[in-house]
Amino acid sequence: MQELLQSIAPWLSDNAIFTPSTLAQYWGGFVNTVQLVFISLVIGLFLAVPLAIGRASPIWLLRKGIWLYTWIFRGTPLLIQLYIAYYGLAFIPGVQDSLIWPLIKDPLYPALLAFTLNTAAYTTEIFYGAIKAMPRGELEAARAYGMSPMLAYRRIILPSALRRALPAYGNEVIFMLHASAIASVVTIADLTGVAYNIYSRYYAPFSAFIFVALCYMVLSFSIQGAFRLLEKRMLAHLKPR
Amino acid sequence: MKRLLTVSLLGAAMAAGSAQARDYDTVRIGVDIPYVPMEYRTPSGELAGFDIELGNALCKQAELKCNWVEQGWDGIIPGLMSRKFDAIMSSMTINDERRQQVLFSDPYLVPPSAWFAPTSTSLAGVESSDLKDKNIGVQRGTVQDSYVTDKFGDVANIQRYASADDVAVDMETGRLDIAFLDYPTGQAALLKGGKYKTMGELMTEPKEYFGDGFGIAFRQRDEDLAETFNKALATLKSNGTYDEIHDKYFNEDGTNAPQAGD
Numbered sequence: 440m441q442e443l444l445q446s447i448a449p450w451l452s453d454n455a456i457f458t459p460s461t462l463a464q465y466w467g468g469f470v471n472t473v474q475l476v477f478i479s480l481v482i483g484l485f486l487a488v489p490l491a492i493g494r495a496s497p498i499w500l501l502r503k504g505i506w507l508y509t510w511i512f513r514g515t516p517l518l519i520q521l522y523i524a525y526y527g528l529a530f531i532p533g534v535q536d537s538l539i540w541p542l543i544k545d546p547l548y549p550a551l552l553a554f555t556l557n558t559a560a561y562t563t564e565i566f567y568g569a570i571k572a573m574p575r576g577e578l579e580a581a582r583a584y585g586m587s588p589m590l591a592y593r594r595i596i597l598p599s600a601l602r603r604a605l606p607a608y609g610n611e612v613i614f615m616l617h618a619s620a621i622a623s624v625v626t627i628a629d630l631t632g633v634a635y636n637i638y639s640r641y642y643a644p645f646s647a648f649i650f651v652a653l654c655y656m657v658l659s660f661s662i663q664g665a666f667r668l669l670e671k672r673m674l675a676h677l678k679p680r
Numbered sequence: 681m682k683r684l685l686t687v688s689l690l691g692a693a694m695a696a697g698s699a700q701a702r703d704y705d706t707v708r709i710g711v712d713i714p715y716v717p718m719e720y721r722t723p724s725g726e727l728a729g730f731d732i733e734l735g736n737a738l739c740k741q742a743e744l745k746c747n748w749v750e751q752g753w754d755g756i757i758p759g760l761m762s763r764k765f766d767a768i769m770s771s772m773t774i775n776d777e778r779r780q781q782v783l784f785s786d787p788y789l790v791p792p793s794a795w796f797a798p799t800s801t802s803l804a805g806v807e808s809s810d811l812k813d814k815n816i817g818v819q820r821g822t823v824q825d826s827y828v829t830d831k832f833g834d835v836a837n838i839q840r841y842a843s844a845d846d847v848a849v850d851m852e853t854g855r856l857d858i859a860f861l862d863y864p865t866g867q868a869a870l871l872k873g874g875k876y877k878t879m880g881e882l883m884t885e886p887k888e889y890f891g892d893g894f895g896i897a898f899r900q901r902d903e904d905l906a907e908t909f910n911k912a913l914a915t916l917k918s919n920g921t922y923d924e925i926h927d928k929y930f931n932e933d934g935t936n937a938p939q940a941g942d
Contacts, residue, residue: 529853544855546839626839626850635754636840639821640829642781644758 461637468633469654475547475629476619479554480612486559491566491600492592505563512560518621520557524549525625546625558615565611569604570596602673609666613659620655630654704905706745708765709735709896712753715844716868717929718771730929734788735769735896737921741912753821754842757781760899767905768897771862773823775891782897785909789926790893792882793824794863796870798851799877803858806880811836817847817856824860827889844869851876864930 494505512520528534528543542548573596581591623632630651638647711731714720719729727748739746749765760768760782771791774784795806804810812835818825820840828838839856841847848869850856859866863882870876884890898906916922 526849526853529855535854544853546855624842626841632840635820639754640777640826642757642778 464628464633464637465630465650465654468628468630468651471627471632472616472619472622472629473658475550475554475622475627476616479551479558480615482551482555483558483562483615486555487562487566488597488601490559490563491570492597494563494567495570509560509563512557513564517553517557517618518624520553521550521621521625524553546627550622550625550627554615554619557618558611561611561614562608565604565607566600568607569600572603573600605666605670605673609663609670612662612666616658616662617655704744704766704908706747707739707767707905708747708749710749710751710756710759710765710768711770712756713750715771715865717864730789730925731769731771731894733925733928734916734922737916737925738909738912741915741921742908744908752842753819757897760897766898766902767909771864771894772897773891774893774895775823775889777826778897781900783900783902783906784895784897785906786913787893787895788913788922790884792863792884793827793860793890794866794882795858795860795879796851796866796876797858797879799875801857801877801879803879806858808832808835811858813837814857815839815855817841817850817859819844819847819861819865822862823889823891824862828860830889 490505490508493501494509496502525546528549534540534543577595577599578591581595586594619629620631622629623635626632628636634647634651638644641647711719711727713727715729717729719727719731722728732748735746735748749759751759751764753770756768756770756772757778759765768782771789772778774787778784797803803814808831811832815837816828816832817839818828818841820842825838825840828836832838839850841850844861844865847856847859847861851859851870858879859870861869863878866878871878896906896909898909913922
């Protein structure tokens with residue numbers, strides 16, 4: 440161990456990636472990335488559950504409206520959505536004099552808006568798919584017990600659908616984490632943004648980017664692990680015995 | 681067997697290639713576009729600008745065949761390292777940090793940096809006290825970025841953009857109070873139309889940031905190639921060709937001369 444440390448010590452002292460100042464920057468980027476992704480995922484999730492129910496509802500207008508929303512947000516690149524939220528909103532006449540301008544002026548809120556709407560669209564489709572895949576028999580059983588549609592949703596459909604959606608949703612969370620790497624184009628210093636800054640300061644692209652790639656991997660694997668635990672508990676009844 | 685043969689042939693070819701100094705009949709030069717008046721495309725799609733014209737003149741002088749390869753600024757040094765091209769002539773400022781990665785020619789132009797603010801700005805000046813809590817826009821990774829980060833990083837809010845155009849757009853939205861750019865870049869992106877003005881002095885000091893002007897970058901080992909370009913540059917400077925090209929694009933004080941078709 441001692442030998443190993445001694446052998447990497449000169450490398451550590453002669454690099455631009457692990458100085459106290461750059462580590463502080465990376466930490467800031469890490470916090471920004473986690474914050475951005477976490478907030479948009481939580482809001483997106485809360486939006487997606489009712490939207491998925493609406494998407495499966497018998498009301499034509501509601502169904503088609505939500506379909507149109509998910510179709511647009513799943514059919515266009517997140518980068519474009521981010522540009523529209525950041526640059527596009529700023530150029531709507533009157534916006535710069537309005538009360539919401541301080542929010543739009545800050546790059547964080549347009550980014551949150553774009554990320555939230557994007558993940559909500561995907562999550563809606565995931566949940567909708569899970570609702571659609573509900574076994575007929577369970578629905579009929581609920582009806583036979585005299586449950587109202589509301590009660591059936593609350594007691595039978597939603598718990599079962601959310602469970603079934605879990606693996607797909609875990610993927611969506613990881614996709615969202617990776618997609619958040621574009622936040623730096625609107626000047627947000629997320630992990631990727633910090634890597635860009637440090638790369639352009641010290642002209643060391645490989646070490647800067649490989650280091651943040653490792654950070655993203657640690658995050659991804661933690662998310663994966665958390666979902667695996669969750670699946671183990673929630674989907675235990677589906678396991679072959 | 682066939683695969684083995686290919687592999688060993690390839691190995692032999694590579695060994696032979698690295699043993700002899702590379703013979704540059706064709707030099708590929710990386711350039712980031714557009715950056716008026718340094719390098720841009722004319723409406724008909726042809727490359728033009730000070731770098732392009734000087735670069736072509738240098739190649740002609742050195743009797744080299746040159747191709748221009750377009751590459752975004754972010755990837756321009758990695759592009760050189762990974763042999764997508766053999767030189768960078770894209771208004772790259774010479775400084776010590778870059779010197780660790782690449783080999784520079786002698787400087788061929790020393791342009792100033794400048795502050796740009798809306799004509800109606802309420803800023804009194806460009807000292808730390810004036811810029812406290814203000815949003816300063818820079819192009820990420822430029823010498824202006826380094827200067828502003830070190831000098832104002834603690835007091836002001838520095839927003840870094842991929843291109844000068846992005847800086848210009850966010851000046852327009854009002855997200856930025858002031859921008860710090862290469863003077864020629866800022867002039868091209870902001871000064872037309874009278875909505876923006878420069879503030880403070882045009883800056884070429886301190887040298888540790890603003891370096892020694894623009895140089896052509898090569899891979900460290902290509903010393904011969906750099907020397908060839910240096911010789912050609914010296915010749916063009918002594919025979920008047922350099923001045924001719926310079927005067928076509930710049931006024932005496934370093935500001936831009938009007939372009940044909942502007």
